[in-house]
Amino acid sequence: MNKSKISEQDNQIERIIPEETIAEKIFLIRGQKVMIDRDLAELYDVETRILNQAVRRNRNRFPDDFMFQLTAKEYKNLRSQFVISSWGGSRYLPMVFTEQGVAMLSSVLNSNRAIMVNIKIIRVFTKLRGILESHRDILLRIEQLQGKDTEHDEKIILIFEILNRLQQYRQDEEDFRERRRIGYKPGGKKHE
Numbered sequence: 001m002n003k004s005k006i007s008e009q010d011n012q013i014e015r016i017i018p019e020e021t022i023a024e025k026i027f028l029i030r031g032q033k034v035m036i037d038r039d040l041a042e043l044y045d046v047e048t049r050i051l052n053q054a055v056r057r058n059r060n061r062f063p064d065d066f067m068f069q070l071t072a073k074e075y076k077n078l079r080s081q082f083v084i085s086s087w088g089g090s091r092y093l094p095m096v097f098t099e100q101g102v103a104m105l106s107s108v109l110n111s112n113r114a115i116m117v118n119i120k121i122i123r124v125f126t127k128l129r130g131i132l133e134s135h136r137d138i139l140l141r142i143e144q145l146q147g148k149d150t151e152h153d154e155k156i157i158l159i160f161e162i163l164n165r166l167q168q169y170r171q172d173e174e175d176f177r178e179r180r181r182i183g184y185k186p187g188g189k190k191h192e
Contacts, residue, residue: 017043017117022124027096029074033125034096036078043117044109052095054108061108066101069093099125 025039037055041048055062070078070093097105099122106118 017120019120019124019127022121023128026124026128027078029070029078029096030068032098033128034098035102035121037095037097040097040102040105043121044105044111044114046109051105051109055095055105058108061104062097062101065098066104067095067097069095 022043025035025043026033027036028034037051038048041051044051055067072093075093102118102121102125106114
């Protein structure tokens with residue numbers, strides 16, 4: 001296939017499947033960014049059962065860190081994220097694919113569309129990883145600033161405590177000086 005044909009297909013996939021559409025189909029499950037079999041099948045323009053059959057026939061290409069099946073609880077939690085469920089009445093728990101699993105799918109589906117969609121998906125995963133990395137730096141800086149603020153807050157609180165103690169000490173001294181004295185007062189008047 002020549003370069004202009006590939007570029008044309010790449011542009012066609014870009015028009016058909018915007019990056020935002022792919023990014024919306026990436027979920028964080030078990031601490032991993034994954035895509036659901038049903039969503040991938042939709043992007044590849046194949047039926048979900050066809051995608052899953054291709055995966056089952058090539059199971060040795062999909063170790064657990066490339067693909068895993070959702071538990072009933074995970075599936076329920078995932079479905080609850082959607083206000084209007086378009087998930088239908090599935091008879092099975094969906095399979096989810098990590099970035100590596102998605103990359104492997106193009107080899108088992110072996111269609112031009114699968115290859116082009118996979119390239120697009122991998123680019124989105126890479127972009128998301130970059131965004132998360134930059135956000136991680138920002139979050140680290142915020143935490144450091146919060147730590148300094150906490151340090152400053154503690155020092156400010158200590159200063160106020162010391163000022164309050166000094167104020168109380170001055171008040172106690174003033175109260176002591178102004179107290180009514182009892183007992184013998186030399187040169188003083190007798191109280192009658």
